[in-house]
Amino acid sequence: MAILIIADHDNNQIKSGVTNAVACATKIGGDIHVLIAGSACAGAATAAAAIAGVTKVLVADAAQYAHPVAENLAPLVVGLAKNYSHVLFPASASGKNTAPRVAAMLDVAQLSDVIAVESADTFVRPIYAGSAFATVQSTDAIKVMTVRATGFDAVAATGGAGVIENIAAGADTGLATVTGQELSKSDRPELVDAKRIVSGGRGLGDGDKYRQILEPLADKLGAALGASRAAVDAGFVPNDYQVGQTGKIVAPELYIAIGISGSIQHMAGMKDSKVIVAINKDAEAPIFQFADYGLVGDLFTLVPELTAAL
Amino acid sequence: MKILVPVKRVVDYNVKVRVKADQTGIELANVKMSMNPFDEIAIEEALKLREAGVATEIIAVSVGVTQCQETLRTALAMGADRAILVETNVEVQPLGVAKVLKALVEKESPQLVILGKQAIDDDSSQTGQMLAALLGWSQAAFASKVVVSGAEATVTREIDGGSETVQLKLPAIITADLRLNTPRYATLPNIMKAKKKPLDIITPESLGADVAPRLKTLKVVEPPKRKGGVMVADIAALVDKLKNEAKVI
Ligand SMILES: Cc1cc2nc3c(=O)[nH]c(=O)nc-3n(C[C@H](O)[C@H](O)[C@H](O)COP(=O)(O)OP(=O)(O)OC[C@H]3O[C@@H](n4cnc5c(N)ncnc54)[C@H](O)[C@@H]3O)c2cc1C
Ligand SMILES: Nc1ncnc2c1ncn2[C@@H]1O[C@H](COP(=O)(O)O)[C@@H](O)[C@H]1O
Numbered sequence A: 001m002a003i004l005i006i007a008d009h010d011n012n013q014i015k016s017g018v019t020n021a022v023a024c025a026t027k028i029g030g031d032i033h034v035l036i037a038g039s040a041c042a043g044a045a046t047a048a049a050a051i052a053g054v055t056k057v058l059v060a061d062a063a064q065y066a067h068p069v070a071e072n073l074a075p076l077v078v079g080l081a082k083n084y085s086h087v088l089f090p091a092s093a094s095g096k097n098t099a100p101r102v103a104a105m106l107d108v109a110q111l112s113d114v115i116a117v118e119s120a121d122t123f124v125r126p127i128y129a130g131s132a133f134a135t136v137q138s139t140d141a142i143k144v145m146t147v148r149a150t151g152f153d154a155v156a157a158t159g160g161a162g163v164i165e166n167i168a169a170g171a172d173t174g175l176a177t178v179t180g181q182e183l184s185k186s187d188r189p190e191l192v193d194a195k196r197i198v199s200g201g202r203g204l205g206d207g208d209k210y211r212q213i214l215e216p217l218a219d220k221l222g223a224a225l226g227a228s229r230a231a232v233d234a235g236f237v238p239n240d241y242q243v244g245q246t247g248k249i250v251a252p253e254l255y256i257a258i259g260i261s262g263s264i265q266h267m268a269g270m271k272d273s274k275v276i277v278a279i280n281k282d283a284e285a286p287i288f289q290f291a292d293y294g295l296v297g298d299l300f301t302l303v304p305e306l307t308a309a310l
Numbered sequence B: 001m002k003i004l005v006p007v008k009r010v011v012d013y014n015v016k017v018r019v020k021a022d023q024t025g026i027e028l029a030n031v032k033m034s035m036n037p038f039d040e041i042a043i044e045e046a047l048k049l050r051e052a053g054v055a056t057e058i059i060a061v062s063v064g065v066t067q068c069q070e071t072l073r074t075a076l077a078m079g080a081d082r083a084i085l086v087e088t089n090v091e092v093q094p095l096g097v098a099k100v101l102k103a104l105v106e107k108e109s110p111q112l113v114i115l116g117k118q119a120i121d122d123d124s125s126q127t128g129q130m131l132a133a134l135l136g137w138s139q140a141a142f143a144s145k146v147v148v149s150g151a152e153a154t155v156t157r158e159i160d161g162g163s164e165t166v167q168l169k170l171p172a173i174i175t176a177d178l179r180l181n182t183p184r185y186a187t188l189p190n191i192m193k194a195k196k197k198p199l200d201i202i203t204p205e206s207l208g209a210d211v212a213p214r215l216k217t218l219k220v221v222e223p224p225k226r227k228g229g230v231m232v233a234d235i236a237a238l239v240d241k242l243k244n245e246a247k248v249i
Helices: A019-028 A043-051 A070-081 A092-105 A207-223 A229-233 A264-268 A299-309 B038-052 B068-078 B094-108 B127-134 B188-194 B236-245
Strands: A002-006 A030-037 A054-061 A086-090 A112-113 A116-119 A122-127 A131-139 A141-149 A162-165 A177-182 A198-201 A225-228 A256-257 A275-280 A293-296 B002-006 B010-011 B033-035 B057-064 B082-087 B112-116 B138-149 B154-159 B162-169 B172-176 B198-203 B215-221
Touching: A002 A019, A002 A092, A019 A030, A019 A086, A019 A116, A019 B082, A030 A043, A030 A070, A030 A264, A043 A054, A043 A162, A054 B033, A070 A092, A070 B138, A070 B188, A086 A092, A092 A112, A092 A141, A092 B094, A092 B127, A092 B138, A092 B154, A092 B172, A112 A122, A116 B162, A162 B002, A177 B138, A207 A225, A207 A256, A207 A299, A229 B082, A256 B236, A264 B094, A275 A299, A275 B236, A293 B236, A299 B236, B002 B038, B033 B038, B033 B068, B033 B138, B038 B057, B038 B068, B038 B112, B038 B138, B038 B172, B057 B094, B068 B082, B068 B198, B094 B127, B112 B127, B127 B138, B138 B162, B154 B172
Parallel strands: A002 A030, A002 A086, A030 A054, A054 A162, A086 A141, A112 A141, A198 A225, A198 A256, A256 A275, A275 A293, B002 B057, B002 B112, B057 B082, B082 B198, B112 B172, B138 B172
Antiparallel strands: A116 A122, A122 A131, A131 B215, A177 B162, B010 B033, B138 B154, B154 B162
16 A cells, blocks of 8 residues: 655745645555655755655656646646555645545545544544534545644654655646735744744734734744634735634644634634633633633733733 | 536534434534525625626526525525526535536536535535536636636635635636625515526436445544633733643743
8 A cells, every 4th residue: 555645845845734644644554655746846855755754755847836736736646646545635725726636537535634544444534614523434446635734743854765756747738827926924933833823803903903912922922823714804914814614724732812702613723722722801702611721801901911921 | 608606505604513412423403504605605706797797697506405495596596597406315425516517517518617615514625626627627716806808717816825816718617715705695575586586406317427425424423522721810820820730831
């Protein structure tokens, strides 16, 4: 049995989530190979080869993979898939974009957001925004799935000795082209990697207050900044700050929810955090049912007080 | 051009779902069902394209049990022109739905299919991408902006760490993210009018589509509950707990 992992990367580095997918593959058992489809991506290939447990890295280096679109990536993966029992993608936006396209081309089902491995064909995944966990068995010959990072402790990014092998790139289908990208830049840790997250909701009032109140606290803690959908919809912060069922899934050591009520959809994205702190003026807010430490009061006085106390 | 919009009937997003005691699934008896929220956004986008003169006809489609007619009536009340129910009692999964939709696309020849990005019951987020694969079409999943001109669509889509713009050749598949638009409500007169709009009922077999499930659900359980926490009186107490009890700062 061999397992192929389709890595997210920026041509130089591997994105977080890949080492968690490798951890999932280790649980399934078998030879673990990683595919790097990129353009001038030797750095990413070297990084993938160093991941503990990876035995081979397949590199498809071509201009059309500079910003790989699913239309071009999927045929490449499908061409390789017959040699594998499992094809794993991190459950990132790019994995979720491509994995179903690969599965349908192979005429197999796809499993989304796998959080545990029961056996080589049976997996656990959350449904209904994490309100239930389903144990699901696949009857297909090739299991195509996306792996939720928070379900698996990452393996070491170093110590592996994978062999790097160049493979032929697939054709450019010409169906879709990326014409622009807007990535939010920040000196803070990425939300999905952060050990600590300070997250703000509608209670912050507006974008200026969000930054004024939360940034000093995040700076003190070395934390990433997150938000509820209400805060994103109201334009306090960009989309990629959103934590929840339809945003990022995070599980930091410390998650501080400020002015967030604790909807099912928000909790779906952060309830696996080790320690949850909630600051909310409404003692009845549902967030207090999940929080390890709750503090009732006005965030505009409490948060600066907390920042000063650290 | 025609636009096809698949809409799924799901447990309303406000319902707190319960796992069945025998662990076979979710309790669905007497539970409020609604159109998947992302599909309302998909319908709205199609309506906007019709209002902008790009689309000429909007066809709403649902695959599932006979009650999906209610979901389709909602789509018609929002403004879709006609509806098709592909009726089946089989537990449909994304690959099966994609096969049904492929057959319908071949029959109806739309230039665009706009789906929701994810159904909030199975949380799969697969059907649109699978349909694109089966048809060999281009895809823009997780769209937050759509502009159609001539034989191309320019779509802004949400990616890890930001957004990107893709240029797609039509025909194409788009899946709607939350921020694409705010769906309109169906007004009472439009709900009345919707009752007279055409709603055809066909079967997957008549389309030659195989909807047999490939994934078998062995059991459904409640996730481990977080232990109820404690309330602290003030910031000093909170900092003390974080330092000395949780040891996270
Ligand atoms: C299909 C779908 C998907 C969704 N996906 C997501 C998702 O991924 N992530 C997500 O977060 N939401 C999601 N939502 C939205 C979700 O249902 C809630 O509407 C949203 O999470 C609420 O955000 P909030 O807690 O910031 O706002 P509210 O619920 O309005 O809560 C604001 C809180 O701030 C408190 N507050 C106000 N002022 C102060 C003050 N001065 N001091 C202290 N506390 C104060 C209030 O007491 C209140 O509890 C989704 C919804 C749908 C339908
Ligand atoms: N049974 C169904 N009937 C109609 N549309 C569906 C059905 N299942 C999924 N869809 C469409 O596919 C989208 C994504 O669903 P999923 O892949 O299940 O997360 C939904 O938002 C709908 O637009």
